Amino acid sequence: MREATLKEIAHTLGISITTVSKALKNYPDVSEKTRKAVIALAEELHYTPNSFAVNLRTKESKTIGLIIPEVVHHFFSGVVNGIIDEAEKNGYLVIILQSNESLELEKKQVALLLNKRVDGIIMSLSNESNDDAHIKEIIQKGIPFVQFDKISKLIPSSKVIINDQKAAMEAVQHLIDMGCKKIAHIRGLANPQNSIDRFLGYKKALEKNGIPFDSSLVYSCKSITFEQGVEFAQQILEEDKGIDGIFVITDLVAVGLLAHFNEKGIQVPGQIAVIGFSNWLVSQVITPKLSTVDQPSYEMGVAAFNLLLEEMIYRKKGKIFEPKTIELPTSIITRESTLKKIEA
Amino acid sequence: MREATLKEIAHTLGISITTVSKALKNYPDVSEKTRKAVIALAEELHYTPNSFAVNLRTKESKTIGLIIPEVVHHFFSGVVNGIIDEAEKNGYLVIILQSNESLELEKKQVALLLNKRVDGIIMSLSNESNDDAHIKEIIQKGIPFVQFDKISKLIPSSKVIINDQKAAMEAVQHLIDMGCKKIAHIRGLANPQNSIDRFLGYKKALEKNGIPFDSSLVYSCKSITFEQGVEFAQQILEEDKGIDGIFVITDLVAVGLLAHFNEKGIQVPGQIAVIGFSNWLVSQVITPKLSTVDQPSYEMGVAAFNLLLEEMIYRKKGKIFEPKTIELPTSIITRESTLKKIEA
DNA sequence: TTTTTATTCGAAAACGTTTTCGAAATTACC
DNA sequence: GGTAATTTCGAAAACGTTTTCGAATAAAAA
Incomplete structure (x- = not known):
């Protein structure tokens, strides 16, 4: 049940790993003939790139973290819904953690996500949150970050709120x-x-x-x-x-x-x-x-992710990102x- | 804002990467003196292992996937709650995907998780699910797998259900x-x-x-x-x-x-x-x-994760795992x- | 034919870690 | 003093990918 790798494909085709990689990513400098051959074999072997290797090489995991007080709450599950959907549309996966309104837990969750090296973090603060050293660490590490609903105005990050x-x-x-x-x-x-x-x-x-x-x-x-x-x-x-x-x-x-x-x-x-x-x-x-x-919970989730995405793109290009605040209308x-x- | 690496620590301490790695993981073959020095410097530099590299090397990500029809449902959010909590206790993170009761989406989500190479998958089938080629692929790839609530009896996997x-x-x-x-x-x-x-x-x-x-x-x-x-x-x-x-x-x-x-x-x-x-x-x-x-939704989540964990441990040891079915009592x-x- | 240009390929480094295995250094023993 | 046992270390391979840059080949121009 071994998973196919570039090396395998290269070997059986008698070409180099480089060429196989390029063929699969539509680089211009590979002939139509070899490209066809590579793609055919890749499909036959059900090749799918090893995401661990890709992550290491590209330094990103296409995964974001989400910290909320609790999922079992109509409002937050609405937001979760919006974030997951929008993230998936853009090729991102979402890791969810709960703070249960506890500051201590919240700190731990932030640390977990930083260790995981997620590409960005979205979060709604717990009620206990007054000390924000852990939040500042996110900012200071340069991780794209968006707050929603319960926010700290003092933290310079994008925000999605209602009035x-x-x-x-x-x-x-x-x-x-x-x-x-x-x-x-x-x-x-x-x-x-x-x-x-x-x-x-x-x-x-x-x-x-x-x-x-x-x-x-x-x-x-x-x-x-x-x-x-x-x-x-x-x-x-x-x-x-x-x-x-x-x-x-x-x-x-x-x-x-x-x-x-x-x-x-x-x-x-x-x-x-x-x-x-x-x-x-x-x-x-x-x-x-x-x-x-x-309160438009789903829309808040969508907005939060899009703000995060924007920041991730900016950062990747090495440009500096100016945080934005989106205020969604209630009715x-x-x-x-x-x-x-x-x-x- | 560069992240510290083993190489850096090794360099400034004038020792090898190997020794640094061993010191941090409490290998027996490193002297107390160098261990202390390594740990001290690691803390000073806020060293945390690059999870991308660890994943690649160890072939696991300590991350599991969860596919449910929808989060915004009291029952499922209860289960999600149980899974997240229990997973975290055991050092695992959870990626959540929604099938919205659509078979097509469900297939896509499974493919996403397989590409991500999660360590295991927990899922509740969508109502449309009759074709289960995508589920069989999980089993056949040898990925630990647990079904709960809406299950397919024909799939040989662990299950958590109510009567x-x-x-x-x-x-x-x-x-x-x-x-x-x-x-x-x-x-x-x-x-x-x-x-x-x-x-x-x-x-x-x-x-x-x-x-x-x-x-x-x-x-x-x-x-x-x-x-x-x-x-x-x-x-x-x-x-x-x-x-x-x-x-x-x-x-x-x-x-x-x-x-x-x-x-x-x-x-x-x-x-x-x-x-x-x-x-x-x-x-x-x-x-x-x-x-x-x-219906004990939280407990179902806990049980589902523990079943998955058991299978992950078995598989890692190369032992074969016999699927179990847990039936939780309603009241x-x-x-x-x-x-x-x-x-x- | 020779030179230039365009096309196609691959060697190699790099990402940061883990782990094996052998070597060096130290200690213990006779 | 020499040998054996023990402790401590590090070189190197491996995980699988991406990407740079130079080389080789083929085609075009002179």
């Missing part, structure tokens, strides 16, 4: 347009930038519409779970502050709210309108169907949970 | 235990083996309990979607056959049923009990919470959608 603040503003504006007067916000954890940005968007939307900001209408998640949503729904009903609209950090939590409102016979959107974030699968199959903000998806009948 | 038929039987038995007398089955597409097996499990459970099989109670999905579930719910209500329990091919479709029943004011499980399959995230956040069959998760109150 969380703007998206949040639009979501809240939508609630206002639907007639909501007293709008609460279920915000995410304290540190992550997107949690902060969405909160700021909420504030700005209120401000823009002349609605006074009331910090008692902001609820902070301890965990991003369904149960957390149920708890806040309980609390909100108990407090009875007259809230008629809620902007929630993410769909999963929003669905928890809906579940409890449903149980208590609260009309959504009649009494309280709810809008989530991220367009999880669940938001379209719940009753009432949940309005939300769509409000209006479904039943916010559609009050104020039409016309 | 769909048994799981389906248990699900239907659960409905019967809950007092259901007239049980319908929403089955999947015609060809996939798991669709067939679950259907057979449904039949067997009825048989075992002395309930006559009625083919008019079996509904075949044209697509595995939420909407399909809604449609069947409509049809079932219109037909009014007195159905009081439904076993559904997968949670997504079951959730469609629930949505429509909810809209029409049908009590679940009071009038009709519903059980799904696969334990999608959505099943625990819907109202009523959906009973379902849990019925009883939630609100089937819990009728017949408790004692």
Whole structure:
């Protein structure tokens, strides 16, 4: 079951390895006759170049690394999808590693990829990431590098992001347009930038519409779970502050709210309108169907790879590459949970 | 920004490349003094072996390939998770490719991985897979190979599976235990083996309990979607056959049923009990919470990698490897959608 | 025929590592 | 002191490819 090599082909054809190599790569300085012969024999032997040797010789592996917090997450698997597809179209393969939101693991994964000498790295930072020595090492080694979603602004690299603040503003504006007067916000954890940005968007939307900001209408998640949503729904009903609209950090939590409102016979959107974030699968199959903000995960993956590809090409030519930032548009998806009948 | 090499270290230390290599790999035939010196300099220069050269020399890359229909699917991303984690623990990296349920793509992906000369391949067949010339090529090339979930029984390789038929039987038995007398089955597409097996499990459970099989109670999905579930719910209500329990091919479709029943004011499980399959995230956040069959996706990934690892080790020693099949247990998760109150 | 030009080929180095095997240097033993 | 055993080292081959550059051959021009 030995694999055919250039040497073998050369030997049986009575020519040199050089010529065989050239024939297979369509170099101009090999006669039509020998080229034909080489190709014929190569096919017969099912010759395929030894990628290990090619890698060593060309100093590239046509392989990139991807580090994400976790695959089992609708958003990240969407991105993974986009990256894999686009990479494959361009002859690249993708190695995926998970950081599980742990800084320590993240460092290890970066080291692994550097050892593997991948041609480039795409990554979304873990929540813990504040120390970025390991990221700087990537840059300093001159490895093409792209960040997406959770990024560090301080690192000079290309980035693919959405505008969380703007998206949040639009979501809240939508609630206002639907007639909501007293709008609460279920915000995410304290540190992550997107949690902060969405909160700021909420504030700005209120401000823009002349609605006074009331910090008692902001609820902070301890965990991003369904149960957390149920708890806040309980609390909100108990407090009875007259809230008629809620902007929630993410769909999963929003669905928890809906579940409890449903149980208590609260009309959504009649009494309280709810809008989530991220367009999880669940938001379209719940009753009432949940309005939300769509993040173009697949497109982010595609964009991230293309940015990386551009840098890889630049670097290969020895040119210097100026990092770019791509901001992808989000869109409000209006479904039943916010559609009050104020039409016309 | 040049990377340090053995040659460099050897040069500056005035010793041979051989000795440097040996020192770093703890060969016994190098004195403590030179070993220390080598290690010190290696650390100072941040030396890390060139993996391309190592691959070429050792003929292995510590990289495996994984082909799945699609990442963006709760089940597959669970498996991916398990494989990546376990692979990393054992010093392996994972390249992921998607077949998108297309046979043509699947063939291409296999070819890609063979060209890359991965150390092993794990894969779940696409639905289209009937021709398996490309799979046979993997076996015949002697590449360690493991199938999981959607498998071809005809291919002599290790396999990781669940017992769909048994799981389906248990699900239907659960409905019967809950007092259901007239049980319908929403089955999947015609060809996939798991669709067939679950259907057979449904039949067997009825048989075992002395309930006559009625083919008019079996509904075949044209697509595995939420909407399909809604449609069947409509049809079932219109037909009014007195159905009081439904076993559904997968949670997504079951959730469609629930949505429509909810809209029409049908009590679940009071009038009709519903059980799904696969334990999608959505099943625990819907109202009523959906009973379902849990497939241990992460564990399947772990098992698949370990089987592959075993084969890789065997093969490396030149020993022949006898393929194994691991069948992982499923479990019925009883939630609100089937819990009728017949408790004692 | 000789010289020039175009065409076709191959020797050899290089990529960086691992490993075999023999040689040199050191130590132990009588 | 000499021999044997042990320790420490390095030359060299090999993995399979790509690419440079010069040589050989064939064709064209003089």
